[in-house]
Amino acid sequence: MSRRNIYILGGLLLLVIVLGYWFLVLSPLRTRIADVGVQIEDQRTQLTQNQAQLAILERTKLDAQRNEGRLIELAKMMPQRTELPSLLLQIQDLATESGIDFMTISPSAPTDSGLYQTVPLVLTFTGTFFDLNDFIYRAEQMAAGPGRILTVKTLSLALVADDIAKPSPRLTVGLTLYAFQQGPVPATAQ
């Protein structure tokens, strides 16, 4: 074999080794390094997000007792069920405090209003205008107790015939009160 051929063969062999190294070893290695670099960036981003989320959740943990207490208060304002017995007692208390002696109460079935339900209560009683206004005021402010949220839907007053000449005549009162109860739980709370 001539010297020239030996040079050519040697050069070709070196070229094959370099190309083989480049394509079979170095390129996959660099690709793998790049992939791992991307994964590291993803993990760093996730780490930052997790740390921020952790800070938020640690604050909510500190608020947990307050949240539980607030939920109990909210359930008093708007319970998850009708809870008619306690509602009747609360209305009876309001009537007594307002000076109203006799009252009839007729509850109706709850009706849906989106995420809450309305419980109509028809009340009839006799009392003076100021007794009535005191009763309605106490009913509307009962939520601050905290107690049930109540609102007046309809009100009809008529003078008792015998009391027309009196300075503070009695009125026959027909009143529809709305109490409320929680409806389906919102999706965010599930």
Added chain:
Amino acid sequence: MERRINLVPGERRKRTETDTGLVALVGTAILVVGVIVLSYLFFNGALSDKEAELADLQVQNQQLEAQLASLRQYQELDERRAAVEDVVRQVYVGRTLVSQILGDLSLVVPENVWMGTLSLTASDPPPVLSPELQAQGSASAAETLGSLALVGNTYSFEDVARLLVRLEQIPAVSTVSLGSAGAPSGQVDPTKGVRGFTLQAAIHNEQAPDTQLPVSQVEVEAE
């Protein structure tokens, strides 16, 4: 030491010389192999470092995720409290405060006017829609007005006019209109010149939309 003598004639001797091409080839081969080995060591080391860093980050993230999972219940509690509070607040704010209207009414009725009947219908608190329904574009019902109807008596049309003007001063009352005035309603003394009237008006919710629920009475002791 004996001296070695080449007996081949000078013109017949094979010329000895250094094969520089082969030397260059071998040198290049050594250089190439060296570069290959060094670059491999360098890149492999870099890969090992990055894989170690990645593993460390993955461990940190797993630890954080375990912590987050243990704290998730508090987030759910907070979200539930916020969702329920929002519904309750919307109902609370959506009420028409009738006691306020009756209180104002008692202040504006002239002395010589007395009511025979009063009928009041308040608007319903608006329905509260779930976020899904809101996203689907189900608009909340627009605020509807309530109504107020008064039937009463007095001694002159002047008092009826005064009542009409004064009713307009009540913030929750608007669109006051006179249904009729003249014939008295109910049993009255015909000798006293009693004038009857019927009035209608619209009533609406006067609470500010950003009214908050009563302040929580929950007190939590510091740990």
